[in-house]
Amino acid sequence: MKQPDLLISKLQEKDPQAFTKIYERYSESTYGIIYSIVRDKEIAEEVLQDVFIKVWENIESYNPSKGRFFTWLLNIARNTAIDKTRSKSFKNQKKNLNADYFVSIIEQKTSFSTAVNAIGIKKYIKMVEPYCKDIINLLFFQGYTQKETAEELQTPIGTIKTRSRNCIKSLRKLLINE
Amino acid sequence: MSEINDIIESGSLELYVVGALSEKQNAEITAVLKQYPEIEQEVNEIENALLQLSAAASPYNPEQLLDRIKAKLNIGDSTKVIPIQKEDNKTKVLMWLGWVASIALLIGIFSLWNKNKELEQQIEVVATENKDLETQISESRASEEKTKELLAVLRDRNIQTVELQGQQIAPEAFAAVHWDKENNRVYIDAKHLPTPPEGKEYQVWSLTLEPLTPTSIGLLSNFESDENKIFILENINLSEGFGITLEPKGGSATPTLEQLYTLGTVG
Structure with missing residues (x-):
């Protein structure tokens, strides 16, 4: 799937229909990222709304020569979600903080939307190496840098790079072949 | 060509998509990506896999929030005039x-x-006030009399x-x-x-x-x-x-x- 450049440039011209399409395309993934950080459906919904309001209001600041739109959106989502976890109201709540939270969500989930190859994803979660769960969780879901991930996992920085490639590569294989 | 392969195998593209690189590294990758379709294709596939993985980690599809967000932004579809x-x-x-x-x-x-x-x-007809208009429109197709009835209701309202x-x-x-x-x-x-x-x-x-x-x-x-x-x-x-x-x-x-x-x- 290519990045929808035309849609993004229409969004930059503040076209509401482009906004709808961007939302339809990215909101479920964004919600998954936010939920894995705040771990509460209602709070995640609040954050998701804030994120897409920011997308609309700040879309001019997205510069295609600096990176992918998805990456830009991911950064907004993770930052907004992390800000939320630092807020007062949030601190009072007990949170489940195990590292592979995204794994348990997928394991428990029974129905997937059509955008997802559910069989491939489930198979991946079942067979994936434990270190992949950590790496994907930190790099992708939590937004750690390569260096922070290396420190957190006490692994050399170069290893993080090759492992993250291998971990995502095996996911891609299952998504194509299942 | 082996240079392209080196970039693909290096693991940098994965870090690029998840946003774990510095701004400078991002700009470098974006530049080669625009130059080599193979690299862009690789990035598309990485992104697609991660989009699916995170969508799978979403407790449900938050479609119902779209209207609320649009209302907050004041961009409901029906109010916006689309320029030619x-x-x-x-x-x-x-x-x-x-x-x-x-x-x-x-x-x-x-x-x-x-x-x-x-x-x-x-032609005079009696309006059936309490009937749901939708039913009435559909019923009106059945007979001429019903059509007249519908017209009267529409006129009344x-x-x-x-x-x-x-x-x-x-x-x-x-x-x-x-x-x-x-x-x-x-x-x-x-x-x-x-x-x-x-x-x-x-x-x-x-x-x-x-x-x-x-x-x-x-x-x-x-x-x-x-x-x-x-x-x-x-x-x-x-x-x-x-x-x-x-x-x-x-x-x-x-x-x-x-x-x-x-x-x-x-x-």
């Missing part, structure tokens, strides 16, 4: 001229039709009916718009539109004539499963006409004029 394409494209202009011409023709046909209707409407005639692509097609201006609502009677093909759906447009500007007022979604083929949409526009086009599922920003099925002006 900016590009100075000859064929587009010709197509618009086509639309203008058919509207002019329709105004003629419509006035004849209107006279005819006026005669019909003089100050609802204006606009007949949409079939266009070139489907001359036999036909639809009616019953416009309740007081409640900003339109009842689209679409029984005489062909069932849309897979992956397409009808989109209804409000038109203002000078300058000719279409504004989407909604989609006739789940057409096939809708039993009576009457769709209720919101319309707050000062419409001077209505058109129905066939569009890819989810609708389009501007109407696809080659797929204009029916069209009519407000009398």
